[in-house]
Each structure stands twice: as C-alpha cells, then as structure tokens.
Amino acid sequence: MICVENGGRVYSITQLCQEFDVTARTIRHYESCGLVEPARQGQRRVFSERDRVRLRLVLRGRSLGFNLSEIAEMIDLYDLDPSEVAQLERTLAYGRQKISQLESKRAAISEAIEELRAWERKLGVQLQRRLRQQSEEGKR
Amino acid sequence: MICVENGGRVYSITQLCQEFDVTARTIRHYESCGLVEPARQGQRRVFSERDRVRLRLVLRGRSLGFNLSEIAEMIDLYDLDPSEVAQLERTLAYGRQKISQLESKRAAISEAIEELRAWERKLGVQLQRRLRQQSEEGKR
DNA sequence: ACCGTACCTTACGTTAACGTAAGGGTCAAT
DNA sequence: ATTGACCCTTACGTTAACGTAAGGTACGGT
Numbered sequence: 036m037i038c039v040e041n042g043g044r045v046y047s048i049t050q051l052c053q054e055f056d057v058t059a060r061t062i063r064h065y066e067s068c069g070l071v072e073p074a075r076q077g078q079r080r081v082f083s084e085r086d087r088v089r090l091r092l093v094l095r096g097r098s099l100g101f102n103l104s105e106i107a108e109m110i111d112l113y114d115l116d117p118s119e120v121a122q123l124e125r126t127l128a129y130g131r132q133k134i135s136q137l138e139s140k141r142a143a144i145s146e147a148i149e150e151l152r153a154w155e156r157k158l159g160v161q162l163q164r165r166l167r168q169q170s171e172e173g174k175r
Numbered sequence: 176m177i178c179v180e181n182g183g184r185v186y187s188i189t190q191l192c193q194e195f196d197v198t199a200r201t202i203r204h205y206e207s208c209g210l211v212e213p214a215r216q217g218q219r220r221v222f223s224e225r226d227r228v229r230l231r232l233v234l235r236g237r238s239l240g241f242n243l244s245e246i247a248e249m250i251d252l253y254d255l256d257p258s259e260v261a262q263l264e265r266t267l268a269y270g271r272q273k274i275s276q277l278e279s280k281r282a283a284i285s286e287a288i289e290e291l292r293a294w295e296r297k298l299g300v301q302l303q304r305r306l307r308q309q310s311e312e313g314k315r
Numbered sequence: 316a317c318c319g320t321a322c323c324t325t326a327c328g329t330t331a332a333c334g335t336a337a338g339g340g341t342c343a344a345t
Numbered sequence: 346a347t348t349g350a351c352c353c354t355t356a357c358g359t360t361a362a363c364g365t366a367a368g369g370t371a372c373g374g375t
Contacts, residue, residue: 049321064363078323078370095283100240102361112294120305127298134291141284143235144277151274154252158267165260204333218353242331
C-alpha cells in the first residue's frame, strides 16, 4: 500500500521494517535517539522520504561498526544551516576527520580482503592436489 | 624490555597493551574466547609472535564491526589442517563468503566516503562565499 | 457488533564486550 | 624486611542496542 501526503511519498513503520529487514522496535529506538523524526497521524508514526534515507544511512553506519551516537553526528552533517563562519569551519573540520577515518577503515578492509584472497589461493591448490590423489587411488 | 624464548620473540601482557592501546582485561577476555593462546611461565601469560598477529587481526576486525565470534571463525581459517576434502571444501566456501561480505562492506564505505566528499565540497564553497562577504563588509 | 490487523506506550529483560574492585603471588631493588 | 612493579584470579557491575511481554487504541471489513 503506497501512501502520499501533500506531494511526498510517506511510509508506515512496517513498510520500512520490511524494506530494511529490521524490527519496529529498532526503528522506534532510532527515533528515541533522534536518528529519524517521523511525523504523526494521531499516534501513528509517518515516515518521510528523508526519514527513509536517514534510516538507510544509520543501517549502513551500523554495519561498518559505528555506534549510534557517532552515526548521529555524521548524518547530522547533511542537514545543518550553520550561520556562523566559526561554526561552519568546525563542522567542516569534523567532516574531514570523519572522511579520513573512513578511509583508514577502507584500507583495513582492503588488507583483510587481500589476506583472505591469498589464503584462498593457497587452499585451492591444496584442494586440487587432494582431488588428484583421490582419482589416482580410484584407478588402482 | 625485550624477551626472547627458544628462538622466538615473546611479549608480556602489558607490552601488548601498550602497543595496541587496549587494557589487560581486554586481552584476557580475548584469551577466554580463544582468540589468543598465550603460554605460561608460572601464572604469567607469555605471548608469542603468533598471538601478537592474532591480536592485531582481532582489533582490526573489531573496528570493522565484526563481533568476536565472527572474528574467531575468520582468523581460525588461517591455521587449520583440514584432512578431509569435504571439510576443506566447506572451509573454502566459508572463506569465499567472508570475502564477498568484506567486499560489500568496502563498497558501503566507499559510498559513504563519496557522499561526505560531495558534502565537503559544497560546504567549502559556502565557506568561501561567507569569507568574501566578511571582507566586503570590512572594506566599508 | 465483532474481529483482525496494524500500531502504540511502558517497562523490564538480555547479550556482548568489556570495566572495575578485591585480594593475593613473585621478584628485584632499596 | 619492605616496598613497588607487574601480574594473577574471581566475580560483580556497566553500557549500548535492542528483545519481549503486557495492555491499550484505531479502523476497515464481515
């Protein structure tokens, strides 16, 4: 069931649960942390497209080993209107720090991938040897 | 203080704590999970080079958002001697699965980096504009 | 009128990954 | 002989991130 409200597509909590494979409890928890800010129709939460995007960002951050407060700081970078220059500079500096943090994480992952690939090649060779041995035994 | 025991460099718990910036409790916890297996001199733990490598792998995995049991499975791939071919194939399949998991994580990180970089460029432009405005005001 | 479904709040429970305190051993140096 | 550094075990405490149960609301369909 697709819902639209004054021009924007909106989502119920269970729709988002199904899309991202999380429980409602999880999304409500994220709301209580300020990670999403659904509107209300009576009691019910009404999630906007923006909420949906933020939810996706939260889940991505979570899978990368950030905790929810770090994630909050990071995604809050995207929607702020810093009036003071000083504030703007601090924000920019913080963002750059986060970028380099992410880059070193990526480097760590790349290392891990390379190591596992080397391991895989080694084990693949072993496996081939074993299989040939077995077929030799089969001929006798 | 550098210690060597029958040909191999060994480490005390505090040496590893300092090197990797973790507490002794953390390392002992990893031992209780089987992530490191230090020898003993009396009561004291004696860590080998292998333990040190494994500790490094554990910390890397942790920073990438894996839990300790996932990490255990992954680093145990490196030192096993699978006698049966079936077991070897299962192990290889598991390793390949982990590789693709890591690859999708890397892709997610790359996305996050790109988004933040775009954000940074945008904010940088804003900042320049503000600074020019300020210097204009200064001239008057 | 009744039911089922979707949704809500409140609040206690759980798990992983340690933190932290208490009490004790060993050994070299003063 | 005592002190301080380093290390140990045992065991309860803590935090984040939800899980889960209990009880209630709203509403479209039969």
